[in-house]
Amino acid sequence: MSIDRHFMVSLAAAATASMLLAAAGAVLSAPSGTLAAPASFASIADPTERSAAYFSELGKVLTHPRCTNCHPATDRPRQGDAARPHQPPVFRGPDGLGLASLRCSICHGSSNFEPAGVPGHPEWHLAPAEMAWEGKAPREICAQIKDPARNGGRSLEDLVRHIGDDTLVGWAWHPGGDRTPAPGTQQEAKALVEAWIKSGAACPN
Template identity: 75%
Template sequence: MMIREWRFPALMVAAVLASALATGFSGTGVSATGAGTLAAPADFAHIADPKARSAAYFTELGKVLTNPRCTNCHPATDRPRQGDEARLHQPPVFRGLDGFGLDSMRCSSCHRAANFDPARMPGHEAWHLAPPEMAWEGKTVSQICEQIKDPKRNGNRTLADLIEHIGKDTLVGWAWHPGPGRTPVPGTQAEAGALVEAWALSGAACP
């Protein structure tokens, strides 16, 4: 796919490529160490106390939720972060009223329906920031747990909705397929979905 087919503003394309060069992008993919794995719910069967076992499910899920692939789009401020280093987004962009950017710089101005690897540009058709009440950058796993099951701070989702959201939502799923230069979150989306389901069905206890 040629860059001109994306209809990027010329200055924006230059800024993106310059940013990739400045951060040392080589196009070789993720780090050699990889993203790691996720334990399955069955791996916690030895924990006799149901509440402790439920909390253990979420602690394992926390490996995903505290990864930069998630926290970069759940920032503590109105400005997203990027990269494994969670550096402030360049060029400067902001959440906007709907999470899709300001009127003068929408997320879709650069982020299209899929990753554009030659420019190290991540993409998804619904690319946007989580709303402010769902920000968890810098929070502990325990704090995220209390937040994520609170409908006032999780997009008015039920526990059943969270199972669907984490386990099947394609924007969430991007975190496992982030493209060259970005380390994916551990495990698979199906494994994360199994953990959140086990957590929800066991009482949704927090660590």
């Protein structure tokens, strides 16, 4: 085989390998800003691996600033895509609605107030302290939300409704202003949670 012929064969093999790798990646995760449907993981034969893959994809939502800003590691919420400490300084309070001296509802109304860039919802509040997962990897969040002592006392079925139907959670996909929405849609996230539970609720490594 000539050098040119050998080069062309090698190039073709490399291109084929690249396409195969790209295809495999497409199965395991959708592009940034989107969510893969559960059917995208059908080629993963092992149910436990497939279940973990569902959660890894859902992790794109759970680790996004729209979620972690309200699930902070401390009693102080975060703001914006850069997850800056909330200004003015506010704190969780015993009920997640702020301290008595500065309640969330003082600034956060029933809907976004776009002139001032203030987000809003009728139930605006922080997640319970036991549901703090800012800075955690998907595998750590997975173990946490399966544990009723660390997920606000929710069952796995409750998590489907919380992530898939709760309108405050749904705000993350329609945040307004210059905030980046959570990846995909709320219904796509719900489908991943349902598929994850039905396949055994395995956690990624």
